[in-house]
Amino acid sequence: MTCRDVSRFLREYFEDELVPAERQDIEAHIAECENCRTYLTQYQDTIKAAQLACEDANVADLPEDLVKAVIAAIAQERR
Amino acid sequence: MDEAALIEALRSGDGQAFETLVRTYGGRLMSIARRMLHDEDDAREVVQAAFVAAFQNRASLPADSSISTWLHTIAVKTALQKLHDRPRMPEEAVAGYLPRFLPGGVHAETFAPWPERVEVALAHKEVAQQVREDIETLPETYRTTLLLRDVEGMSREETATIVDTTPNAVKIRLHRGRMALRTLIARRLTGDPS
Numbered sequence: 486m487t488c489r490d491v492s493r494f495l496r497e498y499f500e501d502e503l504v505p506a507e508r509q510d511i512e513a514h515i516a517e518c519e520n521c522r523t524y525l526t527q528y529q530d531t532i533k534a535a536q537l538a539c540e541d542a543n544v545a546d547l548p549e550d551l552v553k554a555v556i557a558a559i560a561q562e563r564r
Numbered sequence: 565m566d567e568a569a570l571i572e573a574l575r576s577g578d579g580q581a582f583e584t585l586v587r588t589y590g591g592r593l594m595s596i597a598r599r600m601l602h603d604e605d606d607a608r609e610v611v612q613a614a615f616v617a618a619f620q621n622r623a624s625l626p627a628d629s630s631i632s633t634w635l636h637t638i639a640v641k642t643a644l645q646k647l648h649d650r651p652r653m654p655e656e657a658v659a660g661y662l663p664r665f666l667p668g669g670v671h672a673e674t675f676a677p678w679p680e681r682v683e684v685a686l687a688h689k690e691v692a693q694q695v696r697e698d699i700e701t702l703p704e705t706y707r708t709t710l711l712l713r714d715v716e717g718m719s720r721e722e723t724a725t726i727v728d729t730t731p732n733a734v735k736i737r738l739h740r741g742r743m744a745l746r747t748l749i750a751r752r753l754t755g756d757p758s
Binding site: 487488489490492495496520521523524526527528530531532533534535536537538539540541545546547551552554555556558559560562563 | 577579582583586587590591593594595598599600602608611612615616619620663665668669670671674675676677678682683685686692693695696699710711714715735738739742743745746749750
């Protein structure tokens, strides 16, 4: 298995879609290849980074002015 | 009113039912719009447009469906329309952000470890803002797939339906989108062009 093969199957690796033999091949490669180990960690961290960056910490009820605007817009549609 | 009764009332276009819908689910829709757009005014516009779209498409709410899933899909589609107007790199440019290999399949670059754990780095507001900008920079098909799968947690099949493609294309776009985003984040965090 080469670095290119590891890179190609990273998504499947993290989403547990590989058969055991393929998984073992990847793990054998990353045990020997520091560069692939770093890449694999960063691939996983990228998913976390996207989630953390887009987190909305302000989940709350819709502001009342927006509730009223939405209800008015729906009423407009009804006419 | 239980969910089945609310669905029935929504399907018949009952005004009170729609007010209940807005009050019950409005906050969650605002949160989806904020996660995808990162702009309060755009998020408000999307929430309003999504509820109007829900009213217009009330007949498409299956009687045995979950209101939350139905509204989530409508909100995501409405937010994607808004995102479509924003600048991003052309589709083919993604190739420049994917790993390169030497003959024999060895990585052409050496990857520098990131200086901090990702949770620590993203706790800095400016880094979180930069990552949001990096996501927005991605070509549209990759940006959309990454947002729906990794941020919104939608399934491969749901994502494929929303973006009108195959589940297999979603797999490929997600993988490439993540790899391109990794490169953009690595450049931010390490200053290393790989």
